[in-house]
Amino acid sequence: xxxxxxxxxxxxxxxxxxxxxxxxxxxxxxxxxxxxxxxxxxxxxxxxxxxxxxxxxxxxxxxxxxxxxxxxxxxxxxxxxxxxxxxxxxxxxxxxxxxxxxxxxxxxxxxxxxxxxxxxxxxxxxxxxxxxxxxxxxxxxxxxxxxxxxxxxxxxxxxxxxxxxxxxxxxxxxxxxxxxxxxxxxxxxxxxxxxxxxxxxxxxxxxxxxxxxxxxxxxxxxxxxxxxxxxxxxxxxxxxxxxxxxxxxxxxxxxxxxxxxxxxxxxxxxxxxxxxxxxxxxxxxxxxxxxxxxxxxxxxxxxxxxxxxxxxxxxxxxxxxxxxxxxxxxxxxxxxxxxxxxxxxxxxxxxxxxxxxxxxxxx
Amino acid sequence: xxxxxxxxxxxxxxxxxxxxxxxxxxxxxxxxxxxxxxxxxxxxxxxxxxxxxxxxxxxxxxxxxxxxxxxxxxxxxxxxxxxxxxxxxxxxxxxxxxxxxxxxxxxxxxxxxxxxxxxxxxxxxxxxxxxxxxxxxxxxxxxxxxxxxxxxxxxxxxxxxxxxxxxxxxxxxxxxxxxxxxxxxxxxxxxxxxxxxxxxxxxxxxxxxxxxxxxxxxxxxxxxxxxxxxxxxxxxxxxxxxxxxxxxxxxxxxxxxxxxxxxxxxxxxxxxxxxxxxxxxxxxxxxxxxxxxxxxxxxxxxxxxxxxxxxxxxxxxxxxxxxxxxxxxxxxxxxxxxxxxxxxxxxxxxxxxxxxxxxxxxx
Numbered sequence: 208x209x210x211x212x213x214x215x216x217x218x219x220x221x222x223x224x225x226x227x228x229x230x231x232x233x234x235x236x237x238x239x240x241x242x243x244x245x246x247x248x249x250x251x252x253x254x255x256x257x258x259x260x261x262x263x264x265x266x267x268x269x270x271x272x273x274x275x276x277x278x279x280x281x282x283x284x285x286x287x288x289x290x291x292x293x294x295x296x297x298x299x300x301x302x303x304x305x306x307x308x309x310x311x312x313x314x315x316x317x318x319x320x321x322x323x324x325x326x327x328x329x330x331x332x333x334x335x336x337x338x339x340x341x342x343x344x345x346x347x348x349x350x351x352x353x354x355x356x357x358x359x360x361x362x363x364x365x366x367x368x369x370x371x372x373x374x375x376x377x378x379x380x381x382x383x384x385x386x387x388x389x390x391x392x393x394x395x396x397x398x399x400x401x402x403x404x405x406x407x408x409x410x411x412x413x414x415x416x417x418x419x420x421x422x423x424x425x426x427x428x429x430x431x432x433x434x435x436x437x438x439x440x441x442x443x444x445x446x447x448x449x450x451x452x453x454x455x456x457x458x459x460x461x462x463x464x465x466x467x468x469x470x471x472x473x474x475x476x477x478x479x480x481x482x483x484x485x486x487x488x489x490x491x492x493x494x495x496x497x498x499x500x501x502x503x504x505x506x507x508x509x510x511x512x513x514x515x516x517x518x519x520x521x522x523x524x525x526x527x528x529x530x531x532x533x534x535x536x537x538x539x540x541x542x543x544x545x546x547x548x549x550x551x552x553x554x555x556x557x558x559x560x561x562x563x564x565x566x567x568x569x570x
Numbered sequence: 571x572x573x574x575x576x577x578x579x580x581x582x583x584x585x586x587x588x589x590x591x592x593x594x595x596x597x598x599x600x601x602x603x604x605x606x607x608x609x610x611x612x613x614x615x616x617x618x619x620x621x622x623x624x625x626x627x628x629x630x631x632x633x634x635x636x637x638x639x640x641x642x643x644x645x646x647x648x649x650x651x652x653x654x655x656x657x658x659x660x661x662x663x664x665x666x667x668x669x670x671x672x673x674x675x676x677x678x679x680x681x682x683x684x685x686x687x688x689x690x691x692x693x694x695x696x697x698x699x700x701x702x703x704x705x706x707x708x709x710x711x712x713x714x715x716x717x718x719x720x721x722x723x724x725x726x727x728x729x730x731x732x733x734x735x736x737x738x739x740x741x742x743x744x745x746x747x748x749x750x751x752x753x754x755x756x757x758x759x760x761x762x763x764x765x766x767x768x769x770x771x772x773x774x775x776x777x778x779x780x781x782x783x784x785x786x787x788x789x790x791x792x793x794x795x796x797x798x799x800x801x802x803x804x805x806x807x808x809x810x811x812x813x814x815x816x817x818x819x820x821x822x823x824x825x826x827x828x829x830x831x832x833x834x835x836x837x838x839x840x841x842x843x844x845x846x847x848x849x850x851x852x853x854x855x856x857x858x859x860x861x862x863x864x865x866x867x868x869x870x871x872x873x874x875x876x877x878x879x880x881x882x883x884x885x886x887x888x889x890x891x892x893x894x895x896x897x898x899x900x901x902x903x904x905x906x907x908x909x910x911x912x913x914x915x916x917x918x919x920x921x922x923x924x925x926x927x928x929x930x931x932x933x
Binding site for chain 2: 280281282283284285286287312313314315317319342354355356357358359360362370372380382384385386388389405407408410413414432433434437438439441442443444445446448449451452453456457458459462463464480481491492493495496497501502505506508509512513516517518519520523524525526528
């Protein structure tokens with residue numbers, strides 16, 4: 208059961224919730240923009256469906272609605288930002304702006320972030336660089352859900368990495384991926400619809416493959432990309448470790464099993480070694496390597512050649528990274544954003560608490 | 571059947587071959603060092619076993635033994651290097667030195683490379699940065715062997731990416747991985763030993779899973795990390811695409827199916843859009859983000875915590891990325907490097923051609 212909303216309705220509603228939390232007008236607009244971008248791009252797990260989660264963390268005083276976000280360490284092209292426990296939705300764009308400014312001056316800019324919270328979709332931040340004809344990088348660590356190869360313990364988040372490249376006549380190429388075999392959002396969909404998941408996504412409390420999507424609630428864990436050692440799960444683990452080290456260890460944020468949980472009902476770990484969760488973002492000017500026009504001409508050619516790959520089935524073409532999200536964005540910008548009823552109810556419960564006008568389907 | 575050699579015997583032999591090709595003393599020493607590092611670290615597929623392959627490419631005039639390697643474009647922290655068709659084994663260290671010098675001055679340095687050849691193991695280059703208390707990055711595109719998700723055509727190399735981090739009391743954390751489900755070297759071992767490979771490594775000419783390790787010779791392809799769409803092969807494809815774009819499209823090298831083959835009996839593609847193969851390397855100063863001591867203390871703690879993960883079987887601990895290679899290096903430095911007889915014969919055939927003293931097992 209879905210209700211459908213225009214982008215502008217969901218956007219004002221979301222802004223109002225953030226303002227009710229005490230966010231500045233500027234931060235409310237930005238945070239809503241990050242969430243809406245996710246819904247528009249079809250990544251329902253990271254959009255307004257998470258809004259009530261942010262509110263609950265704010266209620267527990269784990270999110271600071273009026274953070275003093277600042278650079279605490281820097282060189283010409285590197286910096287560490289302290290997010291002051293603010294919304295990752297505003298902290299990460301701050302960090303990306305710093306990276307872009309450094310890249311404008313020196314060719315590249317790299318910012319590690321500590322003391323932040325969940326930053327929405329990585330693609331939002333990486334795309335900020337693409338708009339300036341730069342290559343964008345964004346990653347974040349996250350609450351531990353994933354067991355390393357051979358482990359029977361949740362040690363890592365689904366730790367996404369994103370790389371975004373500006374093309375010429377085509378939309379940007381955007382690789383934006385969890386480093387686990389399946390994103391947690393896919394598991395949640397299976398839980399909601401009562402379907403089993405494929406072998407290779409999760410293990411149960413004994414460390415065995417299971418198809419039960421609820422196994423995470425009884426001591427199970429998500430598996431790294433590659434699923435098992437034979438198929439390269441040590442590589443998924445290595446990628447996730449890379450995200451964790453660049454985001455957490457490099458910034459002074461938490462890492463590994465100490466990354467604070469997104470859900471407010473779970474308390475952060477005692478004796479945590481760092482501050483909040485960590486991100487890592489970067490930007491490199493394309494014209495730091497070759498003329499933008501030459502790069503874009505070749506990337507357009509790359510896209511055309513890959514789209515024209517010989518296929519196994521005539522009906523299924525090769526998909527350029529970022530293409531499905533772009534198609535969803537075009538479709539939902541026109542036709543509105545569908546939300547499952549449970550999400551709408553959840554959002555309206557928040558609205559009621561804050562005394563804000565409720566959502567009414569209008570698309 | 572193995573013969574075992576001391577490191578110094580294999581090193582002088584390899585230097586002599588490169589000198590016989592016309593390489594300078596300096597280049598011969600460096601190129602041999604890169605190959606030996608691979609053999610020492612247990613990555614047999616990328617060590618001296620490849621030496622005769624480099625010689626054959628040189629005979630075909632596709633490798634230039636006396637390249638004029640130079641920067642052709644740069645900003646304060648970015649550069650593009652033209653390898654002048656030299657050995658990747660010397661071109662990539664040149665590029666890494668440029669990246670490190672830029673990082674020393676400005677915090678980070680990033681170098682895209684065109685007109686190069688196979689660069690050995692990515693870890694060698696990334697470790698150059700680690701020695702300077704920097705984080706090292708190295709990747710390269712390679713001859714097309716891998717089919718993107720849904721494709722029945724080899725469009726990408728096994729395109730490795732490497733991230734290397736300096737620790738304190740522990741050895742560096744080194745994530746060095748092919749972005750395919752299995753590296754080509756593993757397939758070659760199965761071919762040699764007549765064993766089947768697991769489902770999920772390769773597809774046959776019809777695009778179906780096969781366990782026949784010879785399927786690549788009859789129109790098959792390696793699969794991206796993730797193996798199939800359900801298990802995230804689009805992510806492995808996305809990572810491989812990232813390596814291809816950073817190494818090939820950004821530098822002006824070839825990319826995708828146009829990357830020239832390593833084997834001399836296959837001709838490079840006609841109408842290739844770029845020059846040679848491409849690499850991408852980078853270095854970031856740890857103290858560009860926080861004091862080196864703090865980072866290393868936390869990374870040591872990270873390593874300890876991950877090594878202490880609860881495990882599924884008592885007998886199999888979690889492996890820190892880079893650990894198996896470091897253990898191999900310690901063992902082989904002491905006990906020598908084993909080479910299969912076929913490789914020794916192949917090397918001695920090259921020695922005979924050049925009139926150089928042959929290899930004799932001495933460890």
